[in-house]
Amino acid sequence: MRLSFNMKFNAGLDGILNTQQKMNRAQDQLTKQTRILTPADDPAASAKVLGLDQNLEQVEQFQNNSVLLKNNLALEETVLTNMRTSIDRARVLAIASGNGAYTDSDKQAVAQELKNIQVELLDLMNTRNAEGGYIFSGYQDKTQSYTFNAATGIYEFQGDDGQKALQISPTIALPGNDSGKSVFENVDARLKTTPAAIVSGGATAATVSVTNQSRFDTFYKQTYDSLTPANNDFNVVLTAPSNYEIQRNGASLVPPVTGTFVPDSPIQFNGLTIEISGAAAVPGQVDFSLQPPEKKNILTTIGEFITALEDPTLSIFEFGEAISDTLTQVTSASSKIDSTLSTIGGRVNVLDSVFGTNEDLTINNKSYRADLAEVDYAAAITEITKQEIALEAISATFTKVSGVSLFDYIR
Incomplete structure (x- = not known):
């Protein structure tokens, strides 16, 4: 076989280029810290690494969501805790205002402090997060949660009942906020009756007051008829010589509720105390009704009590009712906040727990990925050294071989 100069030259050049390519590949593996530079290097491992990379990116996003979610919940918890403290102070002031020794100026001082508490609560209920959104406005976080309606004297909720949830694992999404509609609006006002009305007879005065709220609440929930309003009307019928019967919408109760009527002597009925004055009240009739249930936020509750404190014309009975309304509604608002704080703690x-699980998954996935793709530093360095030596040897051989010709033998 005839060996030409070009054949010898190309064979030597190919050896140098192949060796240099192997050395460059080993250097790339070392630089990029992976033994899989292209899918062709290890198709099976390459597919697994791709899946692991996607999983790691997904878990990283879950962890970022978790951090954001925890910050939002911490902000809401702080706001609600501060509100709870202010509401407790309002409760103390309401109880203190029932002191019979309080003068009108004392009540004015209490009203002024309650106004400050009201302003503070309004500010807290309109708290914004780091993105500038109102945390209690639901999905409408660019809308201020609460505003004051001067025409009605009521603080109105402007948001909706949405909760923005963030995904923290493939199957778990947790809300990062609570709507003011559920926390502040869905609060039951005090259940009570309408004022007593003298329908007939010579009674000079009549009052109906709730003296046992828990017992009355139970009776109310069992009795109130939202479909037939007339069934919520009750009558105290006084008959000669000195008897009374309490009826519902003109019909006797089962069993009948009857007794001996004594003017100014209280009649007890399911947590209610009924007092009728006047010796000529018999025969006669006094009516009252169960008021429809209401929802009131704490701002409106405090506002109504401030109005009562600043009204010197209220009777002792009317002012006592205002105190009872306030205390009951403040308790309901506090319970609602406590319940929300409890759900935040659960979240x-x-x-x-999920954050810790995701961290463990990240560690396991990175370890598996390293086993599949990470370069062995010792092997890579050895390969580079081996290829360098081979390259030097091939280069030296190529120089000598390429310099040989027929003229060397003629000489």
Whole structure:
């Protein structure tokens, strides 16, 4: 076989280029810290690495969501805790205002402090998060949660009942906020009756007051008829010589509620105390009704009590009713906040647990990925050294071989 100069030259050049390519590949593996530079290097491992990379990116996003979610919940928890403190102070002031020794100026001082508490609560209920959104406005977080309607004297909720949830795992999404509609609006006002009305007879005065709220609440929930309003009307019928019967919408109760009527002597009925004055009240009739249930936010409740404190014309009975309304509604608002704080705590516990699980998954996935794709530094350095030596040897051989010709033998 005839060996030409070009054949010898090309064979030597190919050896140098192949060796240099192997050395460059080893250097790339070392630089990029992976033994899989292209899918062709290890198709099976390459597919697994791609899946692991996607999973790691997904878990990283879940962890970022968890951090954001925890910050939002921490902000809401702080706001609600501060509100709870202010509401407790309002409760103390309401109880203190029932002191019979309080003068009108004392009540004015209490009213002024309650106004400050009201302003503070309004500010807290309109709290914004780091993105500038109102945390209690639901999905409408660019809309201020609460505004004052001067025409009605009521603080109105402007948001909706939405909760923005963030995904913290493939199957778990937790809300990062609570709507003011559920926390502040869905609060039951005090259940009570309408004022007593003298329908007939010679009674000079009549009052109906709730003296046992829990017992009356139970009776109310069992009795109130939202479909037939007339069934919420009750009558105290006084008959000669000195008897009374309490009827519902003109019909006797089962069993009948009857007794001996004594003017100014209280009649007890399911948590209610009924007092009728006047010796000529018999025969006669006094009516009252169960008021429809209401929802009131704490701002409106405090506003109504401030109005009562600043009204010196209220009777002792009317002012006492205002205090009872305030205390009942403040208790309901406090319970609602406590319940919300409890749900926040539950969410944080789940969040911490899932966050820890995601961290463990990240560690496991990175370890598996390293086993599949990470370069062995010792092997890579050895390969580079081996290829450098080979390259030097081939280069030296190429120089000598390419310099040989027929003229060397003629000489």
